[in-house]
Amino acid sequence: xxxxxxxxxxxxxxxxxxxxxxxxxxxxxxxxxxxxxxxxxxxxxxxxxxxxxxxxxxxxxxxxxxxxxxxxx
Numbered sequence: 376x377x378x379x380x381x382x383x384x385x386x387x388x389x390x391x392x393x394x395x396x397x398x399x400x401x402x403x404x405x406x407x408x409x410x411x412x413x414x415x416x417x418x419x420x421x422x423x424x425x426x427x428x429x430x431x432x433x434x435x436x437x438x439x440x441x442x443x444x445x446x447x448x
Contacts, residue, residue: 377437380407380423388419402441 376394378387391403405419408426422440424432 376401376403377433378403378405380405381409388421391419391421400444402437402444404436404440 376391378390380387382390387405387407391405394401395403404422404424406424406426406428422436422443424436428436
């Protein structure tokens with residue numbers, strides 16, 4: 376799963392926590408362009424990709440996160 380952190384209604388961190396509570400297996404990666412979110416990176420426990428990012432950056436982060444879940448990308 377790939378989600379922005381800052382969204383209307385429910386922030387991405389809460390969305391990812393709810394998804395993990397129901398389905399622990401999916402790969403989860405968050406993205407944000409806000410520096411305060413980046414400063415809190417380790418608190419939420421999900422990989423975070425800083426905007427702007429390249430396609431290569433996205434593939435690398437998704438592959439790393441997927442491998443940490445014990446899956447092959």
